[in-house]
Amino acid sequence: MVSPHCHFDVLVLGGGPAGMVSAITASQNGLRVGLIDEQSEAGGQIWRAPWASSPQGYESPEARDGNKMRDRLALSSVTCLFGRRIWSVTDRYRVDLLGADGVETFQAPHLIVALGAHERVIPFPGWTLPGVMGLAAATIMLKAHGLAPPKDWVLAGVGPLLAAVAAGYARKGHPPKAIIDLSGPSDWFAALPSLASRPGLFKQGVGWVLSIVSSRIPIYFRHAIRRAEGQDRISACLIGPVDADGKSIDGPEVGIACDAMMVGNGLVPGGEVPRLLGADQVYRHELGGWIPECDPFGRTSLEHLYAIGDGAGIRGGAVACIAGKLAGLAAAHDAGRIDAGAFAHQSAQALAEHRKLSAFSDAMAHMIRLRPAQVASIEADAVICRCEDVTRQDLVAAARAGARDVNQLKHFTRCGMGPCQGRMCGDVAAEILAQEHRLDRQAVGYWTARPPLRPISLQSMLGRVDYADIPIPKPAPL
Amino acid sequence: MVSAFTRIVASHHALVHINVDGVDCVAPAGEPLATSLLAAGYVMLRHSPNRHNPRGAFCLMGVCQECAIHVDGQIVQACMTPVRAGMVVQLRGAV
Numbered sequence: 164m165v166s167p168h169c170h171f172d173v174l175v176l177g178g179g180p181a182g183m184v185s186a187i188t189a190s191q192n193g194l195r196v197g198l199i200d201e202q203s204e205a206g207g208q209i210w211r212a213p214w215a216s217s218p219q220g221y222e223s224p225e226a227r228d229g230n231k232m233r234d235r236l237a238l239s240s241v242t243c244l245f246g247r248r249i250w251s252v253t254d255r256y257r258v259d260l261l262g263a264d265g266v267e268t269f270q271a272p273h274l275i276v277a278l279g280a281h282e283r284v285i286p287f288p289g290w291t292l293p294g295v296m297g298l299a300a301a302t303i304m305l306k307a308h309g310l311a312p313p314k315d316w317v318l319a320g321v322g323p324l325l326a327a328v329a330a331g332y333a334r335k336g337h338p339p340k341a342i343i344d345l346s347g348p349s350d351w352f353a354a355l356p357s358l359a360s361r362p363g364l365f366k367q368g369v370g371w372v373l374s375i376v377s378s379r380i381p382i383y384f385r386h387a388i389r390r391a392e393g394q395d396r397i398s399a400c401l402i403g404p405v406d407a408d409g410k411s412i413d414g415p416e417v418g419i420a421c422d423a424m425m426v427g428n429g430l431v432p433g434g435e436v437p438r439l440l441g442a443d444q445v446y447r448h449e450l451g452g453w454i455p456e457c458d459p460f461g462r463t464s465l466e467h468l469y470a471i472g473d474g475a476g477i478r479g480g481a482v483a484c485i486a487g488k489l490a491g492l493a494a495a496h497d498a499g500r501i502d503a504g505a506f507a508h509q510s511a512q513a514l515a516e517h518r519k520l521s522a523f524s525d526a527m528a529h530m531i532r533l534r535p536a537q538v539a540s541i542e543a544d545a546v547i548c549r550c551e552d553v554t555r556q557d558l559v560a561a562a563r564a565g566a567r568d569v570n571q572l573k574h575f576t577r578c579g580m581g582p583c584q585g586r587m588c589g590d591v592a593a594e595i596l597a598q599e600h601r602l603d604r605q606a607v608g609y610w611t612a613r614p615p616l617r618p619i620s621l622q623s624m625l626g627r628v629d630y631a632d633i634p635i636p637k638p639a640p641l
Numbered sequence: 642m643v644s645a646f647t648r649i650v651a652s653h654h655a656l657v658h659i660n661v662d663g664v665d666c667v668a669p670a671g672e673p674l675a676t677s678l679l680a681a682g683y684v685m686l687r688h689s690p691n692r693h694n695p696r697g698a699f700c701l702m703g704v705c706q707e708c709a710i711h712v713d714g715q716i717v718q719a720c721m722t723p724v725r726a727g728m729v730v731q732l733r734g735a736v
Contacts, residue, residue, distance in 0.1 A: 215650040215672075248703075291696060292695065293696060297701070299700065300702070304679075304701065308650075308673070309649050309651075310647070310649065310676055311647045313644035313645060337649065395685045546694075549699075551691055583706045617703070
């Protein structure tokens, strides 16, 4: 039953930068807004609220920006519905949630989806060992919980997050034992000109480099993890060289003893809500994968459904804020709260800012793009689907037995059928299938989205039900 | 336990007792259980149901389901479950 006490014009799913700004903007323009997030506080992952220390305790620019926006949110008229898991979105638009008080349902004529991205990790044998964790997990431990990996830990993967995590832990006196960077110095230099438009970030980047250099952390450029070893926990890893496309090449392999590893190869847009609702999708390699087709304001192919932030294409936090402003204004305009003139006037500046930032966001997205050659180098015995323990060779066998698209691949192998619902393996499994058939990614498709969007128990979905509550239909007339 | 994850920020949260596989542990109330377990040296949390391979927390943001273990008799994601006093944690997942 729809909660009777809340009447919203727009529901915003996701409390990261895009969601927060869109919620604030829509509320400033006269809409009644409900902002929903699974975490207990707004911020998403990039602005994740510090938990261990007092909010003022952590000094990064992201923490400052996050606190500022949380303050703005608190002063706005937005109704915050935090600590609630979104498990179903249907109709135009009904959102089913599970929180501490059980199941709840909200409904609104406009829906802004800003659910962000999840991490891509290119599998290698042993990546399922305890102690191997995602790069984004490392930032959560660092930013929110003040937890450092044990002394002998290695950091691997690609992109700016690698530098941010290395520098962050080096400054706290817990530098990684080694950094294994898929990119080479030339890739970093190629990204430099785009940083010119973002002096603040440039300064931050220089700070990271200085921290890494002064900690004397060995850096293996153009290298990737070949395998991780250990019994009940990672105890060592083997690294080897790669070419500019991420393909494993011949060259000396290096073994490193370690008891933890943080590894990440970029981000994949989490587009399941627009997909579930049937919005048109498009595969955009340079934006991280499958995304809903959107206009510059985030309007999808479905009326009054907006998709913004990294879930609508990997562009980073700064662009997400602007996208939030544009979608908030568009929702206010589409709901008839602001006229065409005011809409054009208010959005002009944001559109211009959006264009200005695109050089930088494009460069960063390029750095963390999927490298098909790296996927082609994955070993046959590497687990791709962690939930169901499906290996690369299982997927290849299914492809050869006739699986042509990802949903067939799922039926053949159970890849993507486990509790993570294909979020961890989907991008890589689709790439393996496409390569096996020499098809493009459009041709192999994406998993069909189905509720529940996250695993929830049947008991909590039902709530408290009494036998007497079960409706008995009228008997058919004789 | 050897080479646990280390706390590098002094927490202002109250410490409470939880029970992990019969062992009494201390953790800050309200912290995600997955983080508390890492700090207490519990890196392996369960085995995968098909091949029974050891697994631990991976994404820490509610996506990967690797930290789905029994808490007070129910399977929950440890990274999304705040620590409460008296919690009974069993390091086993779904089978």
